[in-house]
Amino acid sequence: MGDASDHIEFVLKNPKAADELLDEAEWKINTLSLFPEKHPLVDEPLLASWGIRFIRIKNYLAFYVVSIEEKKVSIVRFLYEKRNWEAILKCGFSLI
Helix, strand or coil: CHHHHHHHHHHCCCHHHHHHHHHHHHHHHHHCCCCCCCCCECCCHHHHHCCCEEEEECCEEEEEEEECCCCEEEEEEEEECCCCHHHHHHCCCCCC
8 A cells, every 4th residue: 555655655646535535444344353355356256266355446456365264364465456456466475
């Protein structure tokens, strides 16, 4: 999220929009703990088999996985919705 908000604030010169994106992202991501499986799995079969779900935040997508055993939601990527997110996610990610 930091890269997206930094781009909006410093490259596009719109700090208000950057703050709004961060506020909405924080609010929506925090709601995932209540109903983590509310949002759909991605349509792409391989990524869906990895359990990747997404939530739309303005013009961005926050991709996440749910660990029921650990009662944990992990955000794996936060990407602009028009990027080739399927290819980016297939390159892998770390669940730290």
